Amino acid sequence: MTTIDSSHLVRMFNQVAAALDADKDRLCQLDGVIGDADHGIAMELGFSAVRDTLASLDVAGLDPTAVFNTAAKSFLNAVGASSGPLYATAFMRAGAAVKGKPALEEADMVAALQAMAKGIQDRGKAEIGEKTMIDAWVPAADAAGAAFAAGKPLAQVLEAAVVAANEGAEATKAMVAAKGRSARLGDRSIGHMDPGAASAVTVLEAMRQGLTEA
Ligand code: ADP
Ligand code: MG
Numbered sequence: 411m412t413t414i415d416s417s418h419l420v421r422m423f424n425q426v427a428a429a430l431d432a433d434k435d436r437l438c439q440l441d442g443v444i445g446d447a448d449h450g451i452a453m454e455l456g457f458s459a460v461r462d463t464l465a466s467l468d469v470a471g472l473d474p475t476a477v478f479n480t481a482a483k484s485f486l487n488a489v490g491a492s493s494g495p496l497y498a499t500a501f502m503r504a505g506a507a508v509k510g511k512p513a514l515e516e517a518d519m520v521a522a523l524q525a526m527a528k529g530i531q532d533r534g535k536a537e538i539g540e541k542t543m544i545d546a547w548v549p550a551a552d553a554a555g556a557a558f559a560a561g562k563p564l565a566q567v568l569e570a571a572v573v574a575a576n577e578g579a580e581a582t583k584a585m586v587a588a589k590g591r592s593a594r595l596g597d598r599s600i601g602h603m604d605p606g607a608a609s610a611v612t613v614l615e616a617m618r619q620g621l622t623e624a
Contacts, residue, residue: 412564414514414621416469419477423464425620426613427457433612440605444592449605452491453613459488474514478505478522492590493606496530496543503529519621520558520567527551540588541599543606550575550614568618575614579607 430437430453437450463484464477472480478501486498507525508518527547536542538549553574557567580603587599590606 422620426616427461429616430454430457456485456489459484475505499529499533500526516564524551536589541585541604543610546575546578546607546610549578565622575611582607
């Protein structure tokens with residue numbers, strides 16, 4: 411499957427919601443070490459709100475941009491933590507990147523992923539190496555772009571993104587937090603994975619499953 415319509419995007423968001431539900435406790439534990447222990451709850455709340463809102467709409471009448479914009483609003487309304495505006499911006503940017511398209515080709519999906527990473531970066535102003543979700547999202551978007559440029563099919567493009575996100579999340583263990591709540595820990599944040607980078611891996615893996623597995 412290379413063409414992604416709104417119903418595929420809904421399936422993708424449903425898959426992400428289920429994955430965050432399953433991963434909630436681990437993410438709260440990670441956030442408990444260097445933050446305030448709510449990251450799993452925030453992400454689960456956000457994506458279940460997206461899932462429930464999309465379920466209440468007639469998706470056949472929505473184009474992909476409308477699905478992403480709906481996701482952005484639902485996520486923002488449901489999440490009070492810093493991940494709320496970061497993911498809401500990601501979805502808004504994904505929607506803008508595919509504006510006017512009734513369905514998405516592989517190139518559009520890659521553009522949407524890259525727009526998500528850029529949106530999170532623009533909104534949060536974090537750079538690589540500052541121990542945030544950016545350390546997973548930016549390498550993931552870059553890897554997706556490289557795999558697409560190398561002619562890989564969507565399944566392999568998304569797989570490459572997941573692998574890169576996972577490496578980025580692992581790398582956050584060695585970093586000193588410089589953005590967000592954990593920044594005040596300074597050197598004491600070393601040795602622990604950033605929860606937002608950890609959840610980015612879960613999000614991307616569920617996106618991959620929802621878009622490429624029947
Ligand atoms: P809060 O810190 O408000 O409790 P969450 O627990 O939901 O929010 O999310 C924490 C995660 O948000 C961090 O692990 C980090 O990955 C991410 N984060 C925080 N600030 C930024 C930022 N400025 N840019 C990118 N990501 C950030
Ligand atoms: Mg938190």
